[in-house]
Amino acid sequence: MITVQAEYTARFKEITQTTSETIQLEQANMAELAQMLTTKYGPQMQALLIDPNTQDLNTNGTLFIDSSGRRLFIDDTLADGETVSFMVGIAGG
Amino acid sequence: MESGLLRVDLTTGEIKREILPHSMFERWVGGSGINDWLLWEHFLKHDIMCDARSPENVLIFGVGPLAGVGSGIGVKGRLTFKSPCYGSFGDSTGGGKFPYVVRFSGYDYIVVTGKAPKPVYIHICNGEVTICDATHLWGKDSAETHQMLRKELGDYPSEAYTLSIGQAGENQVGIAGVIADGWRIHARCGGGGVMGSKNLKAIVTQGTQGIKIDDPSSLLEWSDGFRQKLDANEAAYGFKRRGTLGAVEMYQKIGGNFWRNNQGAMFRGEEVRSDNWVKKYHKYSEVCSSDCYIACDGRYKIEGHESDAAQKYVGESFRHPEYLTTGSSAGALDVRDWAEVAHWGKITNDYGIDNQDLSCSISFLMELKQREIISDRDVEELFGRPQSLEWGKMEDIEALVEDVVYQRNPFGWLFRDGAYHGALRYSEQQGQNFMKYAMYGKGGASFTEEMRPFPTWMNNMAVASRGADHLKGIGLIEKFQRRDLSKVYFNGRTEAGDPTIPDLKGASTALIENQVALINSYGVCMFHWMLDPLGYAPESYYGEVYTAVTGIDRTKEERMLDGERICNLEKAFNSRLGMRREHDTICERWMHEPCPEGPNKGRVAGDMFEQVLEEYYEWRGWDKETGLQTRQKMEELGLEDVADVLAADNAMAGERRADRAVHVDVKIADDPGIPD
Structure with a gap:
C-alpha cells in the first residue's frame, strides 16, 4: 500500500471539483491510479485519461507528470509519497 | 484554385487587381507562403536594405485557402513585411472576422506600397476599392477606430470589419501591432509601425461574395468528422x-x-x-x-x-x-x-x-x-x-x-x-553594459516564457525567421514529452520527447517549423493542432481538407516539403539582409545563468545550445559554419531562382568568397536618438 497526492488543473479540476486529493494504492503504479480515478469520476475522466486505441494514458492534449517533471505512462511505477499532476497540455497564447 | 490579389500604391493612389494563378498555390500553398513570396518578389525590385519605415517597405496581408470555408479550424490572417524593430523578415498573425470577411469581398491578398500624403484608410467592398481620408481617425485607439468605421460605413452589403492601428502605430513605434476588429492584435514584429509610416490607419472590408470550393461534399464530410472529434474530446472542452x-x-x-x-x-x-x-x-x-x-x-x-x-x-x-x-x-x-x-x-x-x-x-x-x-x-x-x-x-x-x-x-x-535595442541604446548612453539584464533572442526579439529547461524551445528563440518567438517552431514534442510522436517522426527514436537531453531537438525544431509553416499557409488557427484532439499531424489531417478546398492533392511527404520550402524562403530573406550563424543566438541570461527554480532548477541552456543548433543546421541541410543555405538543398526544394538571388548577394554557402559578405551586420535603420 502506498499513498500518492493527485493534483488537478484545468478540465481535471472541473471534473474532480478539487485541486488535489490523497489517494491510497494497493499497487504502486499508474495503472491502478488511473483505474481508481476513472471509477471514481466516470466517463469524462476516462476520456481524458485513457486513449481508447492504445489503452495507455492519453497523450493527445493531456500531460501527466511526477514531481520531477517526468511524463508518466500506464506502466510506470510510483513511489510512496509521490505527487502526480494531471494537466491539459497547451502552450502559446 | 485562384485568388484575388489587390495592389494599392499609396504614393500614387494606383489600385490594381490581379488573379493569383493555381500554380502559385502549387508552389506556395497559400496564406503565409504566398505572402512570403510576394515579399520576396517586392524586394527583388526594391532595396532590401531600406529603412523599414520608409515608403520602400511593403505591407502584405494574406489569408489561406481554408479560411472561412466552414471547416471549423478557425481563421487566421497574416501580415508580412520587413520588420522595423528587428530589421529582419517580419510577420504576425491575428484572428477576428476581418480575415474571413475579406475573402467575401473578393480579395485574399492585399499588397500595400508607398506612402499616402495624409492619413487614409482603404475600403474594400465586394471587389470595389477606395482610398478614403482618415484624418478624423488619426489619434484614435484601435477599438474606437473600429467602432467609428463600422458606424461610418454601415452594415450594407455586410457589417464592416477592420484591420487598424492605434496610436503606437501612428507614431511608428517599432513594436506596434495591427489590430483586427479592434480587439485581436497581430502583435509581433512591428507591422503597426509599417502601417503608420505609410499613413495607413486602417483597411476595412465588407463583402457578400462567395468562396469557390473544389469539392464541397468532401469539405462538408471532413468538417462533420472534425466537429465530432472535438465534441468527444474532454481536453478541448476544458480549453x-x-x-x-x-x-x-x-x-x-x-x-x-x-x-x-x-x-x-x-x-x-x-x-x-x-x-x-x-x-x-x-x-x-x-x-x-x-x-x-x-x-x-x-x-x-x-x-x-x-x-x-x-x-x-x-x-x-x-x-x-x-x-x-x-x-x-x-x-x-x-x-x-x-x-x-x-x-x-x-x-x-x-x-x-x-x-x-x-x-x-x-x-x-x-x-x-x-x-x-x-x-x-x-x-x-x-x-x-x-x-x-x-x-x-x-x-x-x-x-x-x-x-x-x-x-x-x-x-x-x-x-x-523593443527591449534589446532599448537596452543597447541605454547602455551606450550611460557608458555601461547593461545587456546582461536584457531578455532577447534572434533579432533582439523578446519573449516571456522560461526556456532554459526546454532545448527545442531555446533553439526556436535562436533561429525563428521573425526573431525570437515560439510560434514558428513551437516545441510541443519536447515540452509535452511526446515520445510517441518522436517515434513517428524520427524512425522509432524517442529522444525528441525527452527535454533533458539535446538529441533530436534541432531536428524537432526543423520538423515543427515545417508543420507550422503549413498551418499558417492554410490560414487556420494553431490551437486545434496544439491541443491535439486529432493526432497532431497537420500534414495529413489538415492536408485532406486543403485538397478538398483547392483540388491540390499531395502526399504527406510532399506537404512537409511544401512547409520546408516556405521556411527556406523566409531564411533566404534574412540571409539577403546579412543574417548568419552568429545571429542565431539567445541572450546571456538564457544562455549562461542556471534556471533558478522549479523542477528544472540548475539547468543551463548553454550546455546544449551549440549541439542543438548544429543538429538543426544538419537537418535543414544548411552550412554549419555560416548558417547559410546550400545550393543542393535549394534545388531539392525547387528554389533554384531563390538560390540564384542568394548567390548574387553572396548569401549562399560555398559560393563566392566567404570573406566577401555583402552585409555582415543587421541593424535597424532608424536609431531615433534622444529628442531635444
Whole structure:
C-alpha cells in the first residue's frame, strides 16, 4: 500500500471539483491510479485519461507528470509519497 | 484554385487587381507562403536594405485557402513585411472576422506600397476599392477606430470589419501591432509601425461574395468528422473555457513561467498563478473567428466585485487574458491581480503595441533599479519625472506604456524598438553594459516564457525567421514529452520527447517549423493542432481538407516539403539582409545563468545550445559554419531562382568568397536618438 497526492488543473479540476486529493494504492503504479480515478469520476475522466486505441494514458492534449517533471505512462511505477499532476497540455497564447 | 490579389500604391493612389494563378498555390500553398513570396518578389525590385519605415517597405496581408470555408479550424490572417524593430523578415498573425470577411469581398491578398500624403484608410467592398481620408481617425485607439468605421460605413452589403492601428502605430513605434476588429492584435514584429509610416490607419472590408470550393461534399464530410472529434474530446472542452490561460497552472508545474524579467520561473501572486479568472469574471460571449468549433476566446466585463483592483476598472470590457498577456504582466512585471492583467491586455491592444516586447523593456529597467544599478537620479533623467519602477504597480506600468506609445521622453524613444535595442541604446548612453539584464533572442526579439529547461524551445528563440518567438517552431514534442510522436517522426527514436537531453531537438525544431509553416499557409488557427484532439499531424489531417478546398492533392511527404520550402524562403530573406550563424543566438541570461527554480532548477541552456543548433543546421541541410543555405538543398526544394538571388548577394554557402559578405551586420535603420 502506498499513498500518492493527485493534483488537478484545468478540465481535471472541473471534473474532480478539487485541486488535489490523497489517494491510497494497493499497487504502486499508474495503472491502478488511473483505474481508481476513472471509477471514481466516470466517463469524462476516462476520456481524458485513457486513449481508447492504445489503452495507455492519453497523450493527445493531456500531460501527466511526477514531481520531477517526468511524463508518466500506464506502466510506470510510483513511489510512496509521490505527487502526480494531471494537466491539459497547451502552450502559446 | 485562384485568388484575388489587390495592389494599392499609396504614393500614387494606383489600385490594381490581379488573379493569383493555381500554380502559385502549387508552389506556395497559400496564406503565409504566398505572402512570403510576394515579399520576396517586392524586394527583388526594391532595396532590401531600406529603412523599414520608409515608403520602400511593403505591407502584405494574406489569408489561406481554408479560411472561412466552414471547416471549423478557425481563421487566421497574416501580415508580412520587413520588420522595423528587428530589421529582419517580419510577420504576425491575428484572428477576428476581418480575415474571413475579406475573402467575401473578393480579395485574399492585399499588397500595400508607398506612402499616402495624409492619413487614409482603404475600403474594400465586394471587389470595389477606395482610398478614403482618415484624418478624423488619426489619434484614435484601435477599438474606437473600429467602432467609428463600422458606424461610418454601415452594415450594407455586410457589417464592416477592420484591420487598424492605434496610436503606437501612428507614431511608428517599432513594436506596434495591427489590430483586427479592434480587439485581436497581430502583435509581433512591428507591422503597426509599417502601417503608420505609410499613413495607413486602417483597411476595412465588407463583402457578400462567395468562396469557390473544389469539392464541397468532401469539405462538408471532413468538417462533420472534425466537429465530432472535438465534441468527444474532454481536453478541448476544458480549453474552450480557458483558452491558453490553462497554460498558467501547467507552466507553474513544469517550471515554464517567466517571472520578474526571468529572475524566476514561477508566478508568485496567489490569484494569478491559478485559473481563477474563469470562475470570477463574467464571460458574455464566445467568439474569435466565426469559423471555429472551439471558440476559446471570449469577451468579459469587469463588474468590480471580483478583486480589489477590479473596482478601478468597473465596466471595462475586453477579451479574457491569454497566456502571454498574463506572462507579460503577471510574469514579467509581477502584477498580481487578474483585473490588472486584463487591463494590461486591453490598453496594449487599444494603443496597438506588442506586450511581449514592451513588458521586457519595462522589466529590464525594473531589474536595474531593483539591483541598484541605476539611481533615482538616473531614473528621473530617463523618464523626465520621478518614477518608482516598483514591480507590479499597474498605475506606474500604464504610464510607461504611454511613454513608449507617444515617445514622450528618453525612455519612450530609446525603447520604441523593443527591449534589446532599448537596452543597447541605454547602455551606450550611460557608458555601461547593461545587456546582461536584457531578455532577447534572434533579432533582439523578446519573449516571456522560461526556456532554459526546454532545448527545442531555446533553439526556436535562436533561429525563428521573425526573431525570437515560439510560434514558428513551437516545441510541443519536447515540452509535452511526446515520445510517441518522436517515434513517428524520427524512425522509432524517442529522444525528441525527452527535454533533458539535446538529441533530436534541432531536428524537432526543423520538423515543427515545417508543420507550422503549413498551418499558417492554410490560414487556420494553431490551437486545434496544439491541443491535439486529432493526432497532431497537420500534414495529413489538415492536408485532406486543403485538397478538398483547392483540388491540390499531395502526399504527406510532399506537404512537409511544401512547409520546408516556405521556411527556406523566409531564411533566404534574412540571409539577403546579412543574417548568419552568429545571429542565431539567445541572450546571456538564457544562455549562461542556471534556471533558478522549479523542477528544472540548475539547468543551463548553454550546455546544449551549440549541439542543438548544429543538429538543426544538419537537418535543414544548411552550412554549419555560416548558417547559410546550400545550393543542393535549394534545388531539392525547387528554389533554384531563390538560390540564384542568394548567390548574387553572396548569401549562399560555398559560393563566392566567404570573406566577401555583402552585409555582415543587421541593424535597424532608424536609431531615433534622444529628442531635444
